[in-house]
Amino acid sequence: MKQINAAQETIAVIGAGIVGVTTALKLQKEGYKVTLIDEKGIAEGCSKGNAGHFATEQVFPLAQKGLLPHIPAMLINPLGPFKIDIRYLPKAIPWFVRFLINMKKDRFDRNKHALKSLTELALQSWKTQLSDANLTNKITLNGSLLTFSGSKLTAEKVLKEYVSEGVSAELLNREQLDILEPGIDKTINYAILFPEVGHSIDPYNLVHDLFKAYQAYGGEYIETSIININQFDNHVTITSKTANYEYEKIVICAGAYSKNLCAYVGLNVPLEAERGYHLMVKSKSMPKRPIASFDKKLILTPMTSGLRLAGTVEFAGVKKSMNIERAKVLFPLGKSIWPDIYEQSDSNHWMGCRPSLPDSLPVISQSLSTPRVYYNFGHQHLGLTLATISAELITSIIKKESNKIDVTPFRIDRF
Incomplete structure (x- = not known):
């Protein structure tokens, strides 16, 4: 597959909680053209009311x-x-x-x-x-x-x-x-x-502040409900109730709602x-x-x-x-x-x-069966804690760079 310069490559990050926003921010800073997608708004899930610890x-x-x-x-x-x-x-x-x-x-x-x-x-x-x-x-x-x-x-x-x-x-x-x-x-x-x-002291506003930083780097945002995802040879199509969107890669960061999104690309995640x-x-x-x-x-x-x-x-x-x-x-x-x-x-x-997930570990991974779809979810009680390190790791995986730690335990096909 032809390698694409990060500055030319489009990536959609699905999920605008703390994990999704930090992932989108990291990728945008690395030179990708990122679109953040969520159906409810910024930090309207667990990131709105977590313990802040x-x-x-x-x-x-x-x-x-x-x-x-x-x-x-x-x-x-x-x-x-x-x-x-x-x-x-x-x-x-x-x-x-x-x-x-x-x-x-x-x-x-x-x-x-x-x-x-x-x-x-x-x-x-x-x-x-x-x-x-x-x-x-x-x-x-x-x-x-x-x-x-x-x-x-x-x-x-x-x-x-x-x-x-x-x-x-x-x-x-x-x-x-x-x-x-x-x-x-x-x-x-x-x-x-x-x-x-x-x-x-305010985890909800923390996500919004990071979202503003993401926008300052040129990141885009779409508020829509996703009803299907299809991977093709050279792109991924995200289907909403009103439109289709094409990206070269996507990252699923939708927390507890990631299960249904994974099902769209044929993965059954526990x-x-x-x-x-x-x-x-x-x-x-x-x-x-x-x-x-x-x-x-x-x-x-x-x-x-x-x-x-x-x-x-x-x-x-x-x-x-x-x-x-x-x-x-x-x-x-x-x-x-x-x-x-x-x-x-x-x-x-x-x-x-x-x-x-039943082993208490997140998914931070690419799948061989869906090489244009990446995954960063399942952080259980530690979404806030692990958000930025997870964003670093998934970015390195997307860039095909070596990681700080062994990411094998977090692969999506471990189940």
Whole structure:
């Protein structure tokens, strides 16, 4: 195939969340003629309501054996962090079977190594991207906390697991917590401080700021609903309800909605939507950093609009409307961590669909069966964290350059 100069080559990036926008920006800066496509608008999916946590400490895949004994209690507990819509269960079973298989030690260790290879580069990648766009003030580097209400033994065990993987972490006792974050509930005895992570005080506006940088480089945007994709020898045709668009390459970055787009080009990807919720509340005092609870499985992040309580995992597909009760349960859970919070209203509830694959690894790949179609999706709980490093990696794949890390574990044909 004739090689085309990047400056002449047209690429469509489908999906205008944080992964899609950073991918489009990176490709546009590299000299490609990029068009960003989304049916809902910029950052109207998970990027609108995520926890805002650059969670580079999260090196462990979700498929962990230690999770199994806790699942029944989670399902029974109305305030529990895990729920499956019984009507959706038959559709979800194949995904859960694959998820369980990935708990095997050899698979877990392999997936952990691959995930860690991304998280180790993620924060520096973000710093570079934000510096290039003159947006360094969009990330706050105060670290984060993981709190424990139980014994010191549990906290020490978890600390050891993180430290053994090279994650910078230290255990704080109650006295140290009172100095660092005096507003934390008195029932919390210990916390792990991750000093080398950060957060965004407004993740929605962060995506919009990066989109403006993309436009400043000459990037284009189309808001339309895609109903088909066809690959030909020298181009790809994207069909919307009103028009056809031709590009020499495309990149699918549509999060939980990538499954249907992949089906258009003949790929069946085991992608599930982990529906996550948030609740915005006010507080008499604000923490200085994200605070996650090991016991309650939620995270509190200080933002410009208040304190964001985020968490829960719900399997019910992408089409079902928000279950507002799943958002409301975050209030008592959050208050048990940060007692100063008050005020909740229906307008402050939100739900988004995290794109999760059963091995907890994203797809960052080209496929041999669809060489003009590239893929960058499936980042589960780490879309914000891994967005810029994923954009770097997929750009290198498109340019046929060597990558910083082994990208084999992220290939789309691994399933």
